[in-house]
Amino acid sequence: MRITGQGRPRRVSQADIARRAGVTQAAVSLILRDKATTIPEETRRRVLDIAREMGYRADPLARRLAKGRSQLLGIFTYERVFGTAQRSLYHPFLLGIEEAAEESGNDLLLFTSAAMSGPVRSIYAGGENKLRLVDGAVLLGRDEIPADLEQLVAEQYPFVFIGRRFLDDGREVPNVSPDYRGAGRVLAGRIAALGHREVRYVGANSGLPATADRLAGLRDGDLVVSSSFPKLDEISPAFVRELRESGVTAVVAENTGYAEAVRNVAPGLPIAVAGISEESADEHWSGYGIPGRLVGRRALEQLLAAVEGGGDAISTVECPQHEGTTLTRA
Structure with missing residues (x-):
């Protein structure tokens, strides 16, 4: 039931039930919360019957706040x-x-x-x-x-x-x-087992803790790890030539976007990805995933x-x- 009068209809309140039953609002509150240990059974039943008749529904926010949390x-x-x-x-x-x-x-x-x-x-x-x-x-x-x-x-x-x-x-x-560091440590072992020694990490976010963890994991292994943080459009044949001239034989990319950019200019270069999205459709990428x-x-x-x-x-x-x-x- 909605209480109507001037203005919009409103939710039935405990005060409405109290007026109909001829008791205090505090008594209604105790009865509806099943805490009316000192209230006569006849009064308790009358209040509950009136509440059902009026279609009373507890305010979910008030009920949550009564527990000390909004949930x-x-x-x-x-x-x-x-x-x-x-x-x-x-x-x-x-x-x-x-x-x-x-x-x-x-x-x-x-x-x-x-x-x-x-x-x-x-x-x-x-x-x-x-x-x-x-x-x-x-x-x-x-x-x-x-x-x-x-x-x-x-x-x-x-x-x-x-x-x-x-x-x-x-x-x-x-x-x-x-756990980027732990995953990087495992990946470093895989890279070393394939005969690589010089590895270049390529990504965009040089200042993030996640980048530091990725690099730390790779460096925990038996690899020499350098890093570059170019923009995607700066990955060119000249960029790859510099990698090869410095002795790099494998690249670890921050994400599949950087991996694709490297692969486009150096199709044969071994690449791993340090952060493959769970929703990536490219199952061919080697590396490790992000358990988002x-x-x-x-x-x-x-x-x-x-x-x-x-x-x-x-x-x-x-x-x-x-x-x-x-x-x-x-």
């Missing part, structure tokens, strides 16, 4: 996650987050209106923490604002970043990341533990190795 979790991104193609970089991570949220009985709220100027987004745009609307949040993005993370840590606000991130004093913030879906699930599970005041603050997810056909003998 709403946030996703905040420092750049757009909905590209022109569904199979975007963030798609597997978002799938994993969604699955874990659904299984845990939590709803998700995507924050999209926190722009400061131009494409830059900030959690504290407008001077306040927008994430306070939810119990905790998963953060994504390559171009985070360090001051945001500093403030979240200072406030002890529950959050988990997808990918390793650090504060200015060197502390690592709560995060879940693919599992990382997303772990991030949500880790966030729930943080909201409850426990759990691990930092964790990694193993990257699957891809045999492929592009990494060949020296």
